[in-house]
Amino acid sequence: MTDIVPVLARADQNLTSSLDKLFELLRIKSISTDPAYKAECRKGAEWLVTYLQSIGFDASVRDTPGHPMVVAHHDGATPDAPHLLFYGHYDVQPVDPIELWENDPFEPSIKDVGDGRKILTGRGTADDKGQLMTFVEACRAYKEVQGTLPCRITILFEGEEESGSPSLKPFLQANADELKADYALVCDTSMWDRETPAIAGALRxxxxxxxxxxxxxxxxxxxxxxxxxxxxxxxxxxxxxxxxxxxxxxxxxxxxxxxEETPENIKASWDTLGKTAESFLGEVGLSVPSGEKGRSVLELTWARxxxxxxxxxxxxxxxxxxxxxxxxxxxxxxxxxxxxxxxxxxxxxxxxxxxxxxxxxxxxxxxxxxxxPAIHLAYDSPVLTKAKTALSDEWPKPAVVIGMGGSIPIVGDFQKMLGMESLLVGFGLSDDRIHSPNEKYELTSYHKGIRSWIRILSALAA
The missing domain is CATH 3.30.70.360 (Alpha-Beta Plaits)
Structure with missing residues (x-):
């Protein structure tokens, strides 16, 4: 395992310039659902390619019948280093209703919200430009300190996730040999709370x-x-x-x-999260759980x-x-x-x-x-275990392995079409207002997200 202390220090030193780069990307109005913003979507893809090239990736814009893909490659520190495919999307949701925004959705800013918290404001901060840039900036810090990356990295950024990804499956089919890796990394997910990172180990x-x-x-x-x-x-x-x-x-x-039954140690870890039937259902005006008797609300929604x-x-x-x-x-x-x-x-x-x-x-x-079908990463998977330890070393509270009641289609596509399991790690929060006016991303999510990916890459390389 490489010494990541200087890499983490470089990420800290880079924070201001990293935010400047993120803000450049956020100002691009890459709304995929509206044909009026077709040129802006291409501009977003081209910006990412230029930036990835500047930190040593072999990156290119790949045309599709819709908005372009971004594909980038970088060798690992050794020939036998793990090969990882990182996925994110650079397109964003429309901003309507515009009158509900407190600020221009495409003029990002840093806002102090009290209690020592600062947030990044603007469309795409959490979904998904801020999230994908945490990984890019982790790679940048590694390159500036070590001169290389600990793992072989392929990056795939698409521009149609918010409009149904019509070009994605044909693109995966046509480029399967190029994109197939040992594991996929997907960042379009959330933490459990501001202090507790999470890995989504299962999707129904x-x-x-x-x-x-x-x-x-x-x-x-x-x-x-x-x-x-x-x-x-x-x-x-x-x-x-x-x-x-x-x-x-x-x-x-x-x-x-x-x-299969959820392992007792996993259910016990879910119990520590403090989500009761009353607190979970109370948010929607209910109080009595339905479904199978004798099971917690988290087990019912994540694992049954x-x-x-x-x-x-x-x-x-x-x-x-x-x-x-x-x-x-x-x-x-x-x-x-x-x-x-x-x-x-x-x-x-x-x-x-x-x-x-x-x-x-x-x-x-x-x-x-x-x-x-459902997607499930084995609870004892070495990749999951390494990532969980890496996240726990960065955040105030230990990482938890959670389930997700819904589905993320790309994860199923990676499994079915490329034969890859996915590690789902993101740093969003439930109040980030994605798809809504006044979208935001915690500054801590961005900063510690970069540091988290540095730790995860180092752990997976080992």
Missing amino acids: GLVGEEIVVTAADRDLHSGLFGGAAANPIHILASALAGLHDETGRITLDGFYDGV PTAEVNGIWGGYTGEGFKTVIAAKASAKVSFRLVGTQDPDAIRQSFRNFVRSKVPADCSVEFHPHGGS
């Missing part, structure tokens, strides 16, 4: 289904046919209600195949699978009252997956379950809406 997968149950060939008068004709709303509602038993477990055949009805409709729903038996009833249902649950198997089990509830003289049709 997703299966979506739309269901349409059809009974009679037209809507029926409930006075003439009620009690005799099948009601598709009743049929669908009964089927959906049967997805869970009285303990909150999901009743589909084979649903829990591939679901779900079945949720996202919408249901049928019959007359307008003003007033109309006594009909609907001909059709529809619903949208989603499943969050964990472990090695198979999206295709879950979809088929759900369809079989619904079909078993539909009478012979009625019919049901299904419309799929996406399907992706």
Whole structure:
């Protein structure tokens, strides 16, 4: 392991110039969803290439049918150094409603907010320009002190993350050999709190289904046919209600195949975070946890699978009252997956379950809406362990390994298309107002984020 003390010291010395560089990038209006800012998106890509070249990367702008990618390479200190792919995005969300911003969203500043805290203000500070620059500046500090990097680094910055990444999968397919590495590093995530860094060790997968149950060939008068004709709303509602038993477990055949119990030491570490059912649900006006009985809210949202009805409709729903038996009833249902649950198997089990509830003289049709497996880095993974130790050495409190209830598509793409697991480390906070007016990024997140990546690179190289 290289001596990182002088590298950390150089990062501290560079902070002012690092902020100057970040602010240059933040002033570029790289809004990917609005065609009016196409030139600004290219300007953002070109700025990154120029800066990466200035610190020794072989960097280039790569055109796509949409906004360009940035790809950069740097050798490691030794031929057998680990190869890491670092991913971030330089595009940003639109700023509307502009009247709610306290300052020009593309004129970043440093603001003192009291209690010794300072924040960086402006669109893209947290999502994702500030985050990606923590890694770039860590590389800069390493180069200035050591003359090289401890790991072989490939960088991929895209310009369409905020608009659905339409060019990303084709780009990964076309450049798989160039981009494949030992591990991917993804920075578009958050800390647990201002003093506690976090590694997202798991992302839940997703299966979506739309269901349409059809009974009679037209809507029926409930006075003439009620009690005799099948009601598709009743049929669908009964089927959906049967997805869970009285303990909150999901009743589909084979649903829990591939679901493993979270290790006790990991659950114990989550318990120390102080997130109770009351504090978690109280934020949305609730207090009683749903889902599987006997599990904490963090386990339920990070490590357990779900079945949720996202919408249901049928019959007359307008003003007033109309006594009909609907001909059709529809619903949208989603499943969050964990472990090695198979999206295709879950979809088929759900369809079989619904079909078993539909009478012979009625019919049901299904419309799929996406399907992706869960992503999970083994809790005893050497990469995770090294990164956790490195983060714990930098921040006031030890790093925690958390789950994420949602999905980050790029992580699944890296796993499926490039065969790489991802280490998700970011320094955002829940109040950074990403996608909203007055986006901000803590100065501490930026400064200690740079130092954190220096420590992580050193640890992974060892």
